[in-house]
Amino acid sequence: xxxxxxxxxxxxxxxxxxxxxxxxxxxxxxxxxxxxxxxxxxxxxxxxxxxxxxxxxxxxxxxxxxxxxxxxxxxxxxxxxxxxxxxxxxxxxxxxxxxxxxxxxxxxxxxxxxxxxxxxxxxxxxxxxxxxxxxxxxxxxxxxxxxxxxxxxxxxxxxxxxxxxxxxxxxxxxxxxxxxxxxxxxxxxxxxxxxxxxxxxxxxxxxxxxxxxxxxxxxxxxxxxxxxxxxxxxxxxxxxxxxxxxxxxxxxxxxxxxxxxxxxxxxxxxxxxxxxxxxxxxxxxxxxxxxxxxxxxxxxxxxxxxxxxxxxxxxxxxxxxxxxxxxxxxxxxxxxxxxxxxxxxxxxxxxxxxxxxxxxxxxxxxxxxxxxxxxxxxxxxxxxxxxxxxxxxxxxxxxxxxxxxxxxxxxxxxxxxxxxxxxxxxxxxxxxxxxxxxxxxxxxxxxxxxxxxxxxxxxxxxxxxxxxxxxxxxxxxxxxxxxxxxxxxxxxxxxxxxxxxxxxxxxxxxxxxxxxxxxxxxxxxxxxxxxxxxxxxxxxxxxxxxxxxxxxxxxxxxxxxxxxxxxxxxxxxxxxxxxxxxxxxxxxxxxxxxxxxxxxxxxxxxxxxxxxxxxxxxxxxxxxxxxxxxxxxxxxx
Numbered sequence: 362x363x364x365x366x367x368x369x370x371x372x373x374x375x376x377x378x379x380x381x382x383x384x385x386x387x388x389x390x391x392x393x394x395x396x397x398x399x400x401x402x403x404x405x406x407x408x409x410x411x412x413x414x415x416x417x418x419x420x421x422x423x424x425x426x427x428x429x430x431x432x433x434x435x436x437x438x439x440x441x442x443x444x445x446x447x448x449x450x451x452x453x454x455x456x457x458x459x460x461x462x463x464x465x466x467x468x469x470x471x472x473x474x475x476x477x478x479x480x481x482x483x484x485x486x487x488x489x490x491x492x493x494x495x496x497x498x499x500x501x502x503x504x505x506x507x508x509x510x511x512x513x514x515x516x517x518x519x520x521x522x523x524x525x526x527x528x529x530x531x532x533x534x535x536x537x538x539x540x541x542x543x544x545x546x547x548x549x550x551x552x553x554x555x556x557x558x559x560x561x562x563x564x565x566x567x568x569x570x571x572x573x574x575x576x577x578x579x580x581x582x583x584x585x586x587x588x589x590x591x592x593x594x595x596x597x598x599x600x601x602x603x604x605x606x607x608x609x610x611x612x613x614x615x616x617x618x619x620x621x622x623x624x625x626x627x628x629x630x631x632x633x634x635x636x637x638x639x640x641x642x643x644x645x646x647x648x649x650x651x652x653x654x655x656x657x658x659x660x661x662x663x664x665x666x667x668x669x670x671x672x673x674x675x676x677x678x679x680x681x682x683x684x685x686x687x688x689x690x691x692x693x694x695x696x697x698x699x700x701x702x703x704x705x706x707x708x709x710x711x712x713x714x715x716x717x718x719x720x721x722x723x724x725x726x727x728x729x730x731x732x733x734x735x736x737x738x739x740x741x742x743x744x745x746x747x748x749x750x751x752x753x754x755x756x757x758x759x760x761x762x763x764x765x766x767x768x769x770x771x772x773x774x775x776x777x778x779x780x781x782x783x784x785x786x787x788x789x790x791x792x793x794x795x796x797x798x799x800x801x802x803x804x805x806x807x808x809x810x811x812x813x814x815x816x817x818x819x820x821x822x823x824x825x826x827x828x829x830x831x832x833x834x835x836x837x838x839x840x841x842x843x844x845x846x847x848x849x850x851x852x853x854x855x856x857x858x859x860x861x862x863x864x865x866x867x868x869x870x871x872x873x874x875x876x877x878x879x880x881x882x883x884x885x886x887x888x889x890x891x892x893x894x895x896x897x898x899x900x901x902x903x904x905x906x907x908x909x910x911x912x913x914x915x916x917x918x919x920x921x922x923x924x925x926x927x928x929x930x931x932x933x934x935x936x937x938x939x940x941x942x943x944x945x946x947x948x949x950x951x952x953x954x955x956x957x958x959x960x961x962x963x964x965x966x967x968x969x970x971x972x973x974x975x976x977x978x979x980x981x982x983x984x985x986x987x988x989x990x991x992x993x994x995x996x997x998x
Contacts, residue, residue, distance in 0.1 A: 376726020635664020788915030
């Protein structure tokens with residue numbers, strides 16, 4: 362007899378488009394549940410993230426009624442999680458516990474079921490989670506089999522669950538079979554059956570657990586036709602029902618049995634994550650090493666550490682630190698807490714085989730929720746602190762209009778939250794080298810059913826020409842000493858744009874209006890002016906004959922224009938003293954100077970990987986003002 366636990370994880374991130382929710386519901390979540398309900402003898406576990414279930418309750422309450430029926434019939438085991446689907450080790454411990462308890466109660470209210478098990482987001486594990494989850498009322502969770510192999514166990518040891526603990530607080534941990542993740546549903550059913558038969562021979566009543574994304578059952582490329590139209594799922598579930606020596610089980614049932622032993626698991630995630638987090642060159646070396654050694658030795662190489670996504674992508678780090686700041690200053694009431702938790706949703710903070718951080722609408726939703734969650738500003742506040750934890754002080758200013766983070770060495774903003782617009786106006790993403798850039802294919806329309814880990818295709822031709830990489834960190838207000846006026850293409854490629862001014866010292870003159878003077882090769886005074894305090898005034902003094910003021914903006918409203926020029930293309934203006942940035946449903950931003958200047962812009966475009974293949978994404982705009990004498994600039998937001 363072999364026992365198999367089938368656990369499905371359904372999730373859509375904070376801020377994803379409603380049409381994506383709807384499409385995935387109709388092509389994956391609903392047909393999967395409907396097919397499972399046809400096979401009453403097949404037990405299954407299911408996790409719907411809080412962000413997804415919140416949408417389902419509003420848009421498709423019939424799904425909840427169907428799932429509730431499976432609970433009553435003893436067919437399903439519902440898993441809980443942190444409500445907003447965060448990486449648990451990314452957020453404060455008190456937020457973790459509060460989110461889990463809230464969502465467990467939420468599930469009980471809707472399904473009359475007390476969830477004992479937890480779906481661990483991205484299976485990101487750190488040892489302290491044992492105590493945290495125990496304190497949140499969790500009995501068991503699922504981790505990848507690689508976690509257990511990294512701890513020194515072998516495949517033969519992975520026949521049940523193990524006990525782990527922290528500070529004497531215990532947690533039961535079940536290994537997810539990587540083999541099953543890659544077999545189901547992409548390979549013929551006979552291959553899965555052969556694997557289960559081979560495992561059955563190793564030990565009586567061996568347990569094998571599938572824990573994987575529900576989206577692979579209908580919305581990953583080619584899967585709807587394979588899984589539903591060609592009835593792969595229906596036939597697979599029939600097999601499980603009719604094979605007398607295969608039994609589907611709930612993990613909470615197995616958890617009542619004695620464990621296979623005690624284990625202490627190292628910090629880790631699933632195997633692919635360890636590769637994605639590495640810098641491109643290290644990732645290639647990791648891949649080469651894996652090809653050279655026998656797969657039985659993979660447990661000796663762990664790849665990278667998940668939190669280094671915050672090092673790999675400074676924009677993710679700034680967003681993460683903004684989230685931590687809001688967590689300490691969250692507003693009153695449940696609505697503010699829910700906004701914070703939505704703003705802690707993991708997807709926009711990292712990037713692997715999916716779009717994640719590369720998707721502007723996900724980042725925008727994080728910032729919108731964090732701005733909503735923050736306690737209303739009572740009075741202007743200016744602080745000097747190491748906001749982004751890089752070892753240097755930043756200037757952090759907050760008032761009823763803005764939340765601003767500035768790097769004093771270059772006097773550039775790296776965050777500019779507009780509370781009125783509920784946007785971080787600096788929600789751009791830099792152009793960085795990714796390992797997969799070396800293997801961009803030509804466009805293809807093949808429909809072969811594969812795991813997304815094996816899929817390589819492009820959504821448009823000639824993506825290679827967009828592989829331009831930034832040579833410096835972006836910001837709002839990068840001051841440049843120019844030797845020549847760059848061409849449009851030189852600016853786009855980041856060449857012939859002079860040197861960035863670094864200031865030697867600064868003095869805060871007025872905290873209420875954020876008036877600051879910077880002294881270096883040139884002098885700069887920055888302050889907020891005007892009756893509403895929504896104008897940033899920059900005054901420059903120095904002997905430069907060619908001066909550049911550069912800024913990047915992450916604004917994604919439709920019809921984005923500068924002086925009526927489309928900003929999704931390169932724009933070049935000469936001899937102007939004012940520019941207006943406009944977009945549909947967006948209050949204009951006006952930039953005025955006391956002397957004439959030229960303007961160069963280009964769209965920031967990245968090439969990233971997604972479920973559907975490689976794609977080009979608009980990540981904001983880069984703008985350079987070119988002055989022939991030192992200006993005073995007013996930027997009215």
